[in-house]
Amino acid sequence: MDPEVRPEVVLTDFDPDGEVKVVAAALYAASSLADDQLLNAASKMTTQERARVLAAYVGDRRNRRHKPGRAFERTSYRFDVVCDYGAFRDLQRHRLLTIEWQSLGTSLGFELPPEIEAAGILEDWEAVMHQAAGLHEAMVDAGLGPAAQYAVPMAYKVRFYLDLNAREAMHLIELRTTPQGHPVYRRVSQQMHRLIAEGAGHRAIAEAMRFVDHSRVDLERLEAERRIEAKRAALGSSGSSGP
Incomplete structure (x- = not known):
């Protein structure tokens, strides 16, 4: 069986009732009811009512370091991801999750940073890869299968x-x-956030993540660098011209 062509991030497993369970768990410490009673009550709430419960539970987070309570541990998500090895290594550093990976090779292709082409070294880059x-x-x-992974640049996926x-x-x-x-x-994490909201349908949970940044700052930074380089080139040419 050959691997299917997939998006970069796929939500492969989640609990359709996960948001209901999180709402029930959020009510637990402030209630005298049993866990299953709260779950039954949460299941009868409207979407708007559950959203209000979660908003009250999360509270007024002033920055991303203000974390929600343990009720958010009541549901989980499983994502299948294909991205470059360098980004994987950063995501691998997170400890409070389960992560498993396949052998690093070259069959999935490599990430091409836009800066490579902008710098005019695309041909050299591709030759090295x-x-x-x-x-x-x-x-x-x-x-030498296991050792062969050390020959693979971190841009490979x-x-x-x-x-x-x-x-x-x-x-x-x-x-x-x-x-x-x-x-x-950043791109992988942004897709995870969208999939929680749209794929799992857990919009209230996704909205609680109020410090997720979906801006395209990478492109803005690249354009800024290009403008700076153009100014430098213009200053250099004007300074070298004689009378």
């Missing part, structure tokens, strides 16, 4: 899954979408 792929293949053919509850999802997604972050893991 293809040379690395050839070396990797030669090492695999020689029976790897497949992995992330399994995490909504509380950890809030931490990861809000942190990894900050404008200072790497464009690839």
Whole structure:
């Protein structure tokens, strides 16, 4: 069986009743009812009522370091991701989740940063990447499969899954979408947030992640760098011209 062509991030598993369960868990500490009674009550609420409960539970978060309570641990999401190895290594650093990955190779292709083409070195970049792929293949053919991974540049893509509850999802997604972050893991995290809202239908949980940044700062930064370089070139040419 060959791998299917998939989007970069796929939501492969979630609990359709997850948001209802989070609402019930949010009410637990402030109630005298049993867990299953609260779950039954939450299931009878309207979408708007559940959203109001979660908004009150989360409270007035002033920054992303203000975390919600443990009720958000009541539901989980599982994402299958294909992205470059460098971004994977940053996401791998998160501890309060389950992450598993496949062997690093070259069959999934590589990420092409826009800065490479802007710098005029696309041909050299692609030549190096293809040379690395050839070396990797030669090492695999020689029976050096595990060691062959060390010949693969970090721009090549790897497949992995992330399994995490909504509380950890809030931490990861809000942190990894900050404008200072790497464009690839920002893009992955932004897609995770959209999938929680639209794929799982857990819009109230997604809205609680109020510090998720969906801006395209990578493109803005690139354009700013191009403008600066153009100004430098203009100043250089004007300074070198004689009478």
